[in-house]
Amino acid sequence: xxxxxxxxxxxxxxxxxxxxxxxxxxxxxxxxxxxxxxxxxxxxxxxxxxxxxxxxxxxxxxxxxxxxxxxxxxxxxxxxxxxxxxxxxxxxxxxxxxxxxxxxxxxxxxxxxxxxxxxxxxxxxxxxxxxxxxxxxxxxxxxxxxxxxxxxxxxxxxxxxxxxxxxxxxxxxxxxxxxxxxxxxxxxxxxxxxxxxxxxxxxxxxxxxxxxxxxxxxxxxxxxxxxxxxxxxxxxxxxxxxxxxxxxxxxxxxxxxxxxxxxxxxxxxxxxxxxxxxxxxxxxxxxxxxxxxxxxxxxxxxxxxxxxxxxx
Amino acid sequence: xxxxxxxxxxxxxxxxxxxxxxxxxxxxxxxxxxxxxxxxxxxxxxxxxxxxxxxxxxxxxxxxxxxxxxxxxxxxxxxxxxxxxxxxxxxxxxxxxxxxxxxxxxxxxxxxxxxxxxxxxxxxxxxxxxxxxxxxxxxxxxxxxxxxxxxxxxxxxxxxxxxxxxxxxxxxxxxxxxxxxxxxxxxxxxxxxxxxxxxxxxxxxxxxxxxxxxxxxxxxxxxxxxxxxxxxxxxxxxxxxxxxxxxxxxxxxxxxxxxxxxxxxxxxxxxxxxxxxxxxxxxxxxxxxxxxxxxxxxxxxxxxxxxxxxxxxxxxxxxxxxxxxxxxxxxxxxxxxxxxxxxxxxxxxxxxxxxxxxxxxxxxxxxxxxxxxxxxxxxxxxxxxxxxxxxxxxxxxxxxxxxxxxxxxxxxxxxxxxxxxxxxxxxxxxxxxxxxxxxxxxxx
Numbered sequence: 001x002x003x004x005x006x007x008x009x010x011x012x013x014x015x016x017x018x019x020x021x022x023x024x025x026x027x028x029x030x031x032x033x034x035x036x037x038x039x040x041x042x043x044x045x046x047x048x049x050x051x052x053x054x055x056x057x058x059x060x061x062x063x064x065x066x067x068x069x070x071x072x073x074x075x076x077x078x079x080x081x082x083x084x085x086x087x088x089x090x091x092x093x094x095x096x097x098x099x100x101x102x103x104x105x106x107x108x109x110x111x112x113x114x115x116x117x118x119x120x121x122x123x124x125x126x127x128x129x130x131x132x133x134x135x136x137x138x139x140x141x142x143x144x145x146x147x148x149x150x151x152x153x154x155x156x157x158x159x160x161x162x163x164x165x166x167x168x169x170x171x172x173x174x175x176x177x178x179x180x181x182x183x184x185x186x187x188x189x190x191x192x193x194x195x196x197x198x199x200x201x202x203x204x205x206x207x208x209x210x211x212x213x214x215x216x217x218x219x220x221x222x223x224x225x226x227x228x229x230x231x232x233x234x235x236x237x238x239x240x241x242x243x244x245x246x247x248x249x250x251x252x253x254x255x256x257x258x259x260x261x262x263x264x265x266x267x268x269x270x271x272x273x274x275x276x277x278x279x280x281x282x283x284x285x286x287x288x289x290x291x292x293x294x295x296x297x298x299x300x301x302x303x304x305x306x307x308x309x310x311x312x
Numbered sequence: 313x314x315x316x317x318x319x320x321x322x323x324x325x326x327x328x329x330x331x332x333x334x335x336x337x338x339x340x341x342x343x344x345x346x347x348x349x350x351x352x353x354x355x356x357x358x359x360x361x362x363x364x365x366x367x368x369x370x371x372x373x374x375x376x377x378x379x380x381x382x383x384x385x386x387x388x389x390x391x392x393x394x395x396x397x398x399x400x401x402x403x404x405x406x407x408x409x410x411x412x413x414x415x416x417x418x419x420x421x422x423x424x425x426x427x428x429x430x431x432x433x434x435x436x437x438x439x440x441x442x443x444x445x446x447x448x449x450x451x452x453x454x455x456x457x458x459x460x461x462x463x464x465x466x467x468x469x470x471x472x473x474x475x476x477x478x479x480x481x482x483x484x485x486x487x488x489x490x491x492x493x494x495x496x497x498x499x500x501x502x503x504x505x506x507x508x509x510x511x512x513x514x515x516x517x518x519x520x521x522x523x524x525x526x527x528x529x530x531x532x533x534x535x536x537x538x539x540x541x542x543x544x545x546x547x548x549x550x551x552x553x554x555x556x557x558x559x560x561x562x563x564x565x566x567x568x569x570x571x572x573x574x575x576x577x578x579x580x581x582x583x584x585x586x587x588x589x590x591x592x593x594x595x596x597x598x599x600x601x602x603x604x605x606x607x608x609x610x611x612x613x614x615x616x617x618x619x620x621x622x623x624x625x626x627x628x629x630x631x632x633x634x635x636x637x638x639x640x641x642x643x644x645x646x647x648x649x650x651x652x653x654x655x656x657x658x659x660x661x662x663x664x665x666x667x668x669x670x671x672x673x674x675x676x677x678x679x680x681x682x683x684x685x686x687x688x689x690x691x692x693x694x695x696x697x698x699x700x701x702x703x704x705x706x707x708x709x710x711x712x713x714x715x716x717x718x719x720x721x722x723x724x725x726x727x728x729x730x731x732x733x734x735x736x737x738x739x740x741x742x743x744x745x746x747x748x749x750x751x752x753x754x755x756x
Contacts, residue, residue, distance in 0.1 A: 061753070063408055063430045142578075147570040169570050169730070255574035257523070257719060261727035278401065278426040279714035279753055 055286035062280045073287030083288065085263065086270040087295070089175060093182075093266060094243040094299065100183045101190055101239040102232050108187055109194035110224065123195075127188035138252030141181050142168070145253070168253055171263030178249035178264070186242075190235050197231035198224070233307045240303060244296050247272065267292045346411075348434055349641040356387030357640035359647060360414035364630075367394040373663050381650045388643045408432055413635045415644040416651075419466055421454075424631050425711050428457045428465035434634040437464035439645055446653070450627045450703050451669040458542060458711055466631035467648045468669035470660060473696040473703065474617040474625045477591035477598060477688070479583070481611045486510045486589070493615040497529050500590075500618050501558045507589050508567035518590040520559065520568040521576035522725040527713055529555055532620030537710055545712070545750060548743040556728050556735035563729045573726055584608055593617060595692040596665040602689055612688040614695055619707070625699045626707030629669045665693075667700055674700060712750055720745040 017023055031038075056073055060066025077083045112123050129137065144150045147164035155161045167177045205223050214222065225232075247268040250258055258265035258273070265273070267288065275285025366374055378390045393414065395403055404423055407413050413432060427433050436455075437444065444452045444464070451468035480490045486507040494500040504517035511517075527537050527547065535551045538544065562568060569582060583591040584605030591597065591612065602609045617625050632648040634641070650656065654672030661668060661678075668674050679697035683690040721742040728738035 059752075062405055063426060063432075142571070164570070166570070169573060257574060257722055257726060260573060260730050261732065262719075262723045273719060274716075276402075277715040278405075278422050279716045279749075281716075281752065 052286045052289055055283055056290050057287075058283045060282040060286075062278055062282060066283050069283070073284045074291070076284065077287055077291060082262065082265070082270060083291075086265045086267045087291075089264060090244055090246070090266045090268075090292075090295070092175065093179060093246055094240055096179050097182050097186075097243045097246075098236055098240050100179075101186045101243075102236050104183065105187050105190035105235070106194050106225075106228065106232065108191045109198055110220065112191070113195060113198050123191075126191055129185045129187070130189045132185075134248050134252060137181065137185065141177070141253060145177050169260060171259045171261070174250070174254045174259045174264040178246065178253055181249045181253070182243070182246060186239060190239065193231055193235055194228060197228040201227040233303070237300065237303050240299050241296060244268075244292065244299065267295070346432065346637045348636050349638045351439065351641050351645075353642065354387065355385040355642045355646045357643050358389040358391060359416060359638070359640050359643050360391045360393060361416045361647065362414040362418060363392070363394045364400050364418045364420075365394065365397045370660075370663055373660060377651055377656050377659075381647055384650075385643070385646065388640075388647070390647060411637075415635050415638040415640060416648050417633050417635065418469065419631045419633045421628055421631075421709075422715065424455060424466050424633060425457065427633060428455075428460070432636055433465040434636045434638070434641065434645075435463035435465060436467055436634060436645065436648075437462060439641070440649075443467075443649060446649075446671060447669050448627075448671050448674055448700060448703070450705055451629050453705055454627055454629055454708065455631055466633040467652045468629040469632050469652050470657060470664075470666035471627060471629045471669045471700060472594055472596060472666055473627075473700045474593045475595060475598075475692055475695050475699065476593060476615045476617050477583075477601075477692070478613050478615075479586065479589050479591065479608065479611055480613045482507070482511075482515055482586070482589045483613070490613050493613070494618055495616075496620040497532050497555070497618060498558075498620075501562060504562050504567040504590075505565070508562060508565040511566070513566055515587045515589060516569050516572075516582070517562070517567040518588070519572040519576045519579050519582075520563060520729065521572055521579075522559070522729070523718055523722045524576055526718070526721060526725070527709060528626070528707070531707055532618060532622055534621040538712060542710070542712065543750070543754065545717075545743050545746040547746075548739050552739045553735045556725060556738055559725070560729045560731060560735060564731070573729060580604065594665075595667075595689075595696045598689050598692045599665050609688060614688050614691045616695055616699055622704075622707050624702045624704050624707060626709070627669075627700065627703040627705065628708065667696055712753075713746075714749070714753060716753075717746045717749050720749060 055066070057068055057070060058066030059069045059072070108126060112119055112126065132140075142149070145167035146152070147166065147169070149167075151167070152161070152164040155165065165173065167173050201224060205227075206219055209219050209223055244266075245268050246266050250264055250266060250269055254264050256273075258269045262273075271285050271288045271292065274281050274288060361378070363374065374392060374394075378392055382388060382390060401420075401423055404413070404417070404419075404427070408427060408430070413427070419427065424433070437452075447468050448471075451471065452464060455464045455466040455468065456462065457465060476493055478490070478493065483490045486503075487510065488503055488506060494503050500518075507515075507517040527535075530547055530552050531537060533551045533555060535547050535549050535555075537547050539546045563570075563573065569588075572579075579588065579592050580597060580600055582588040584601055586608055591601065598609075598612065598614065601612060619625060632651060634644045634648060638644045652670060654668065654670045654676075657668030657670045657673040658676045658678070660666060661673070667679070668676075674697060678693075680694060681690065682694045685691060724733070724738040724742040724745070727733045728735050733741075
């Protein structure tokens, strides 16, 4: 029976090869093609991840191998007020920044989509913050927001405030300032995404709707938005992941302590503070990293569920 | 949601999350004590020499030192690698973990402490005891480690002493005598108080920078930082509370730029713009001011640093460590001594605003020359050298005051200075946190 089955299979394959011109290969052939990519992912993504999980169960420090401490690092994190402050700040960052980065770049893309003379300049101008270096961005915004900076000087000259607004020296205001910088930097980046999506919206849809008497606002909500919805979901997911990873903005505006008393620290900021440096606690920082990963996972699944619900 | 979708999302997030996790990954294993290499009496072989950001400004100087060494010892070959400041420490840790440290490596105070503590550096005192006399008092001692006996784990290299710089014109405007600079922390605060009262917000007295000021200010006020056994922080004293109270009052009065509580990196800009009375406390910055703000430079006065009850400054030398298991111990030690010898350090100081840690180098007449007493850079060089001669280790930041301890203390101070908690509570909480961190890092 088995020999017969084998013969049949070979015959069938030979017939298929003759018919299609494709040559049958061994089962592992595809894996050979995948191997270089898989090795890279395993080496530089999966192994570090596994290593971080292992480290999070130890009390390892820099250049000092740890001993197994079970879930102690996680228990410590849950009892650590700094962890909760940082988690709260990260979630707040996400809640505020993501809607802004989903909606504002879309509005901007619709504005600069029009083919009018000189529009290329505006497109480039809106994209400039994306390519500006973090140091330059930091200096510009410090100059704008510090107590004797541009905004406060204008406010005081106009007698809007009597004391400078503590944009950089109050934890909450510092977070808000950092959010403004994140949105400012992200506008141009996501605008390009939306420009690509808008290019795929058929003009005939707009023309038909216009003939039916729909105005620009109605056409925007009834045609443009549904057509770019998949892109909005992508932008939402990407900006949510970057919002949870925010570090640079807080660092360049609020210094290495993460705002006064560390009150504006986000989770990545806390991880860096705990884990880096010669007295870094690698084990505890790894546990915090895993918790951040879980938080990212929760929000990713939530986003996917929302999008699925919307589609159905 | 279907199962495959959930799996896809989980895998996608896992990959994204991995990049986050890697940031905290650090070094997984520990560095066990390695066996020290042996001297053969023959200065030969190829050694690696790593410096911290000396290219391209000092390429000619360093290459000259290497060439002269190789000429003296034809059997020796030095391979020089210069690493930028950004990421230098991370590279050191990674190399230490991989057992790939250079044979001779430039170390800062904290990197020396870490590598020495983990048993990765050769005891240079044990190899060559008489070399101790070559260096200024304090510089050699700085490279001993708590709990490691009389071992010295690096050769002292160049030093940058602390000095006091101030804007003479603003000093006078505030009713202060430029010939009478403050000598104690309390007097420094009194001066700042007067400056704040007169300035009307047009300029500030000094940068708050609690991270840079502590624990130095406390030491100068006579606050004990550690107990006698050096295993507990004991800085919760009325004097430390007084320091916080005065900082809080002065901050409220506008004696410091508001943002300087968090960041201190724009001190040159503020001082150079005439908005700050007390400038940067390092001779190197005097040179920067000379280049960037000549007018302010002309009115800059230099004096010895505020030393308070200690009466002297600390000493913070860059150093050259020798990889403990180097294959060419003779070549590595001879080269490190060559780089740090008197003539080579004096030559280096002509190229950069640094001071020799070598006693013969520091005795060079160029460090005693005050010129006509009017040029701030020349005076700064002489003042710095004078202070170095009496520098002592009790003014240094203790090894136990790690970066993490400093951060924890500073966070409490920031809250108190802004008025979010009272000074007494801030100092108490800071000490508690510092002791918790000390207990964790004491684990071997």
